[in-house]
Amino acid sequence: MAIKNKPNNGSSTDQCASTPTSKEARKRELVSTFLGALVAILFVVILSFMMPTNVRGSMIAIIGLFLVTALPLRIIYIYYPNRAVLVRCKERISEIYSSLAIHQKLYVNSCIVTSSGLLLIFAGGKPLAAVYLALMLTFYAYVVVYDVLRWYKAIYNNLIGKAVIGLAFTAASNFAYSVAGQQIADTIHVAPTNFSRTALFIAIATIPFIMIVIAGIVATVTMVMPLLSVLPLMLGGTMRRAIEWLVAGTIQKSTVRHMFITCVFQMVFYGVMAGLAYKSGRENVSWYDKKISHATSWLIYNFDMYNGQECNLKEGSKLAPLGDAKFLIAHKSTEGAIVFDSPVKCDDLPAQPAIKE
Structure with missing residues (x-):
């Protein structure tokens, strides 16, 4: 007896219902996108009445560029036929980002902040350039401080590292006290030994000089490092295995991924930061020295x-x-x-x- 196949009404019903649901979901996303753009425009219009004319023009240019760029991309994303491919790409990028170490995430964020800041400066012009640059430099300083503390912790956990840190602090403090003593002697033309309070304050004030010297050293090292890295790059894994054999495994192997790209970014990032700090310090050192000279007289008179x-x-x-x-x-x-x-x-x-x- 032949068995008649009945049509699967449930599946056809689900298939028919899924298409309108997908269309409705995309329609809701599109409406939500336009409502967000409208709210942004209204916010800028209301805020523009409280801003100076030059700043108002910059804000309008920035929001206009953002809407012209982001709105079409959002619409394309909503109605893209192979949207699942974009979702998988997004998930893959998120997975790679999550697998990075904290300092590597900060490096990626630095690249994003830099590109976004340059785009905003290009769109907004000079009125807001100082604000963007200040925010960018603040974030860069945060990255530098995090790296310094991370390296300090790694060095301090080693006995030899503790000795190196102790010698560095001793040398820096001796340099600072020497500079302070010379500054006091040049001001009052007597031995500075009886002016300990002033010497302490001036020694603290010499920290910027020490930072300029360190910035110069770092800038020089980052310029020399590419030349020193040519041979290891040419030898590849052979150089790494030779070093591991030479130290007999006493140095722990790093588990950080993408080490080569990380080192390249560090050389570029710290080379640029150290170069800017050294150049800025050299240009303002005479002004700072005059301030220190004036402060020395005041400190001696009031404290010693x-x-x-x-x-x-x-x-x-x-x-x-x-x-x-x-x-x-x-x-x-x-x-x-x-x-x-x-x-x-x-x-x-x-x-x-x-x-x-």
């Missing part, structure tokens, strides 16, 4: 000198002991400048009229 009764002082004068019964005396001029006299003994000072009670 006092209104003593060892000597007959003029009103408003202060003194500081230098040893061998000698004192450094300073007073403020009528213009408010601090004037340091030559070191004297109290007996050599002229007698001053008695101060009335």
